[in-house]
Amino acid sequence: MKHAGAEQLPIQDLLNQKALTIMPLETYASELSEVPHSHDAYMIMYVQETKGGDNLIDFQHYPLQAGRVFLLRPGQAHQRQSRQEKGVLVSFSERFLQETGMRAHDTFVIFSSVYQHPYLDLPDKLRQIFEELVSLMIKELQEPQPDMAILSRYLYVLLQYLLRECHVQIEKITPARQSERLFRLSSLVESHYREHRSVNFYADALNITPKHLNSLCRQYLRTTVADMQHERLLVESKRLLFFSSLSVKEIAYELGFDDASYFVRFFKRMTGLTPTQLRNGGSESTMLAAENPAT
Numbered sequence: 001m002k003h004a005g006a007e008q009l010p011i012q013d014l015l016n017q018k019a020l021t022i023m024p025l026e027t028y029a030s031e032l033s034e035v036p037h038s039h040d041a042y043m044i045m046y047v048q049e050t051k052g053g054d055n056l057i058d059f060q061h062y063p064l065q066a067g068r069v070f071l072l073r074p075g076q077a078h079q080r081q082s083r084q085e086k087g088v089l090v091s092f093s094e095r096f097l098q099e100t101g102m103r104a105h106d107t108f109v110i111f112s113s114v115y116q117h118p119y120l121d122l123p124d125k126l127r128q129i130f131e132e133l134v135s136l137m138i139k140e141l142q143e144p145q146p147d148m149a150i151l152s153r154y155l156y157v158l159l160q161y162l163l164r165e166c167h168v169q170i171e172k173i174t175p176a177r178q179s180e181r182l183f184r185l186s187s188l189v190e191s192h193y194r195e196h197r198s199v200n201f202y203a204d205a206l207n208i209t210p211k212h213l214n215s216l217c218r219q220y221l222r223t224t225v226a227d228m229q230h231e232r233l234l235v236e237s238k239r240l241l242f243f244s245s246l247s248v249k250e251i252a253y254e255l256g257f258d259d260a261s262y263f264v265r266f267f268k269r270m271t272g273l274t275p276t277q278l279r280n281g282g283s284e285s286t287m288l289a290a291e292n293p294a295t
Contacts (some may be wrong), residue, residue, distance in 0.1 A: 001073055015041050019096040020151055022138050027089035038243055040077055041091045041115040042111065044162075045070040048191075049086040056081070057118050057237045068288045069162065070119045075110045077239055088134055092155060100149075100156040104164050107181070112186055120165050126283075133158045181206055183212070183219060186228070194256040199225040202278060234270045241279045248275045 015021055027044065045055070046069050053064040056079035057072060063083055072078060082225045097107065110117075122130060139156045140146050170179045188202055200294065202225055203210040214224050221228075231256055253261035267275050 012232065015091055015093060019148060020092045020137075020141070020155065022091075022134065022141060023089045025085050026284065037079070037175065038077055038239070040045040040070060041074055041093055042097060043070075043078075044158075045072070045087065046090070047085055048131075051084045052080045055079075055119075055131055059238050062117060062119060064205075065121070067122050067124075068119050069122055069130070071111050071162070072118060072164055075239070076118075077235075077242065084125075090134060090137070090155075090158075096148075096152070096155070100152050100159065102156060102159055106159075108187060109166050109183060110159060110162055110184070112190075120162060120169065126161060127162055133161075136285065147199040161167055178220060181208070182216065185217075185225070189225075189228050189232055189275075193229050193236070195231065196256050223250070230270065231267075234267070237267055237275065239240040241275055249281075251275065 023073070025047065030271075047064050047066055049065045049066055055062045055064060055070055056077075057070070058077050062070070064080075133154055137151060137158075138153070140150050155202070174182065184206060185202055190204055194199070199210040199214060203213045206213060210225075217224050217228065223231075236255060238249060240246055240254065241248075246254065248264065249260040252260040255263065257263035259267070264274055271278065273281070
């Protein structure tokens, strides 16, 4: 485990200087698992069996369910409230991911939460394929000198199966042409949320009208462009409050607020708490704010 500083929550070291690790979920024990922390790697958490419990990812609750695969990017806030799960954790570095040959856009589709939840519920056939591929990876890792090229191909195939399932799930709720636009919008928001851009900026980038863009967001994502920016700002605010020693004023400027008092008002409107109250309250306040956001 790494500690980032006296006033920061720690980073969970999933790799221990390796490119890829695989650990049984039921035997993996860490003092960080049930408190808010961030990761130094991509993580795929596959739940085979569970007696209940939650994953808290970027301050939102998601139930641990059998057949569910959670998909986390480096830097996301995570907290697991376990209830005797059985499953597996597959973790890998950004560099190793790039070595697989995965396209950046495909990685974004798998690990983005544009459709509001960072997980896939796998059908039975895909669960079997997933388990077989992970078993092959485990066997290769047990070799005296694991072949990283073989592991890279296994990971690539695993991610391609997950990508296919992502598209299957997305196509159930969004026509292909519109889903591509919404992923592009999500990518643009990720790049520009600190700049507090207007809906016109995003509409121009997507070559559609602001009214049409907000209509697509409401129809398929149940949100608006402005709300997408606000939610992204809120998540980053919480990450900085927990994972940095920056002052509230410094965080406000980091996130593009010219006036720290405006940032405090924004944060309280979104959560019902001031930034200082959330920071001082620790994980209990984190969960409270996630469960009871201000309306």
